[in-house]
Amino acid sequence: MKIDLSGKTALVTASTAGIGHAIARGLAGAGAHVVINGRSQASVDKALDALARQLPTARFTGIPADLSDPAQTQALVDALPAIDILVNNAGIFGLVDFFQTDDAQWDHYWQTNVLSGVRLSRALLPGMVERGWGRVVFISSESARNIPADMIHYGVSKTAQLALSRGLAKRVAGSGVTVNAVLPGPTLSDGFATMMAEEVKRTGKSLEALGKEFVMAHRASSVIQRMASVDEVANLVVYVCSPQASATSGAALRVDGGVIDDIV
Structure with missing residues (x-):
């Protein structure tokens, strides 16, 4: 199978390091023009330098924005070219006991892990539908189904991404646009x-x-x-973003190493 994303433009949020960086590299390796995003210009520039060394013929653009901030999210949207592939990877996590997690922390996780994807999907999905092709992927977590007792706030936000991705897939049904969630494990x-x-x-x-x-x-x-490598996670995401994955939509796709102990 040869995945060819030539002519497609992808936005991968929080792509200056980790899983997001690997996804950006994988999409670019398949021929996509990839927009790199991070919270600061310095982190974006560092990522762009690294990617240019790894894939000297690939095309990248960098736009900094803190996606927990609605104003910065809108500024990112305003600066974007037409987007064919949206990977909602921005997210935060941390060990905090439920009884020590105040409203401000709950709101910060909700703004970052959930509403960032809501805002970007609301802005970018209509263009995909109009063009008759698009891919939206939410990077959730096995914690969405296996809620960790030591970071309930994080698990709740990741479960919300599953509901959001399924609902959006139904909202754009029949349009040629797919929406899925990918659930990494450790x-x-x-x-x-x-x-x-x-x-x-x-x-x-x-x-x-x-x-x-x-x-x-x-x-x-x-x-x-x-543990999985970041490239192992990215490989699944690149496939989900490909033309070959056109019959996969509304799915929660696990790349968790089998941590979730069930058969569906």
Whole structure:
């Protein structure tokens, strides 16, 4: 199977590092013009430099915006070319006990993880429908179905993305535009690397070894019994964005290593 996205333009939010960066690289590798987004100009410029080295013939544009802010989101929309592929990857997470999570934190997670995707989909979906082709992907999480007791606020926001993606798929039914959610599990992202930096120094273990230990301790139902790489997650997203995935819409697609212990 050869995925060819030549002539398509994609926006990948929060794509300066981690899973988002890998998705941007994968889409560009398939021929798409990719708009990189991050919260600061410095992070966007750093990502663009890295991508230019990795894919010197690919086409990238960078637009900074904090998507928890409606005004900055609108400024991003105003600066965009016509978008064929929208990957709603922007999101935050953190361990906070339910009884210590105040309204301001709930609102911050809702604005970032849910309403950023609402606003961008509202702005960009009509153009896709008019052109008769488009792809929208929400990067959710296995935590959407396996709500973590130590970050309920995060799990709730990720579950909301599943409802949003399913509802939007039904709203644009028959238009040639698909809307799906992808659910990563434990992933060897830049965020995990930062979190484990001191442990790597202390133990001398590799990040992959520590990732495996984390999975077996905290996600023992994992079938692959290790963390996924960001490229493994990106591979599924690139497929979902491809012409070959035209019969997949309204789906919650897992790339969680089998952490969610069911058969559907």
